[in-house]
Amino acid sequence: MTEKRRDEFGLISYLTGGQTIPQALKGRIAVGNGDDAAVVAGRSGYDWVVCCDSMIEDVHFKRQTMLPSDIGHKALASNISDIAAMGGMPLFYLVSLGLPRTWTEEEVAEIYKGMTELAMRYDMALIGGDTVAMPGPLTITVMVLGEMEQGRALRRSGAQPGDLVFVTGTVGNSGAGLDVLLQERWGVHNIPNEWEFLASCHRRPEPRVDAGRMLAQSEIRIALNDISDGLASEAWEIAEASDVVLVLDEANIPLGDCIQRYAKVSRKDPLQWAFYGGEDYQLIGCAPAAAKEKLSEMFEKAALPLYWIGEVQEGKAQVWLRKWNGKLTQLEKKGYNHFT
Ligand SMILES: Nc1ncnc2c1ncn2[C@@H]1O[C@H](COP(=O)(O)OP(=O)(O)OP(=O)(O)O)[C@@H](O)[C@H]1O
Numbered sequence: 001m002t003e004k005r006r007d008e009f010g011l012i013s014y015l016t017g018g019q020t021i022p023q024a025l026k027g028r029i030a031v032g033n034g035d036d037a038a039v040v041a042g043r044s045g046y047d048w049v050v051c052c053d054s055m056i057e058d059v060h061f062k063r064q065t066m067l068p069s070d071i072g073h074k075a076l077a078s079n080i081s082d083i084a085a086m087g088g089m090p091l092f093y094l095v096s097l098g099l100p101r102t103w104t105e106e107e108v109a110e111i112y113k114g115m116t117e118l119a120m121r122y123d124m125a126l127i128g129g130d131t132v133a134m135p136g137p138l139t140i141t142v143m144v145l146g147e148m149e150q151g152r153a154l155r156r157s158g159a160q161p162g163d164l165v166f167v168t169g170t171v172g173n174s175g176a177g178l179d180v181l182l183q184e185r186w187g188v189h190n191i192p193n194e195w196e197f198l199a200s201c202h203r204r205p206e207p208r209v210d211a212g213r214m215l216a217q218s219e220i221r222i223a224l225n226d227i228s229d230g231l232a233s234e235a236w237e238i239a240e241a242s243d244v245v246l247v248l249d250e251a252n253i254p255l256g257d258c259i260q261r262y263a264k265v266s267r268k269d270p271l272q273w274a275f276y277g278g279e280d281y282q283l284i285g286c287a288p289a290a291a292k293e294k295l296s297e298m299f300e301k302a303a304l305p306l307y308w309i310g311e312v313q314e315g316k317a318q319v320w321l322r323k324w325n326g327k328l329t330q331l332e333k334k335g336y337n338h339f340t
Pocket residue numbers: 052053078082228229
């Protein structure tokens with residue numbers, strides 16, 4: 001006997017029922033979920049900021065690495081992070097689901113729960129999506145609409161020689177967390193307490209909207225990118241978009257205590273996770289050297305971390321790493337790439 005399931009429309013109601021729309025957005029949704037498309041109002045003096053990103057079973061997660069609610073959280077978080085990387089404020093989102101038979105309706109509802117909890121924290125409203133059967137892995141694509149002050153988007157191409165490079169938090173935790181989660185001997189529910197922090201960095205990254213908004217509103221010239229594929233890959237993206245050289249100081253790459261302990265016991269190099277692991281969803285950026293003090297003060301006042309990790313020089317796009325001994329080596333242009 002096969003399990004009785006809701007039909008497509010029943011499933012949509014089951015998943016999206018009970019959503020609350022934040023007060024601030026109520027007046028802006030002319031047509032929400034339930035028609036052919038949503039209609040939302042823009043605000044004068046603001047630009048829309050729009051992005052979409054997908055998560056695919058066995059590419060972005062395995063059942064072993066993520067609980068269903070983590071998948072929902074991270075699918076939305078990675079999109080919010082792209083809005084943060086432009087300096088924007090996330091507002092609305094749409095969710096497209098490809099569902100295989102091997103996932104129960106309850107598990108899919110858990111994915112929604114993870115997503116909804118994060119959306120509520122950011123006062124975001126779900127305004128639509130799509131639900132289809134999938135003969136392969138579970139797929140989830142989220143699209144986010146955000147807004148920001150007109151003409152003020154923080155682009156990857158904004159870096160200039162003389163700038164300094166910063167990052168908004170410690171890096172490598174997500175890659176190390178994935179390493180923890182892929183250790184078969186533990187299983188998803190039995191991660192040792194001492195590595196739980198790394199696992200949670202992988203499963204529940206916090207997008208840095210706070211930092212992105214502060215940078216956008218500072219009126220300082222900033223180049224910005226979020227770390228999805230790894231610090232090296234994102235630094236290269238800034239170097240190429242701005243046509244400058246980035247020089248990163250190995251000694252200043254911020255590594256947390258937990259990753260350093262885990263690297264020691266697993267005899268691995270934590271910098272490999274920092275540069276090439278990805279999915280930290282911190283922001284890496286460049287700002288004029290003259291603005292260093294002001295930015296540091298702003299972040300300190302807001303109790304947000306900010307680490308200065310290098311400088312920008314003139315020249316053909318390139319990323320160098322200044323090693324502990326002062327020697328320069330090229331930081332490999334690699335990171336997570338879907339097709340290599
Ligand atoms: N299939 C596509 N069609 C049109 N534009 C695309 C397509 N895939 C990616 N892009 C665009 O290419 C650019 C780079 O995309 P990419 O996905 O690498 O950036 P990202 O979302 O910041 O990184 P990540 O996916 O690693 O989080 C973005 O402007 C994106 O909108």
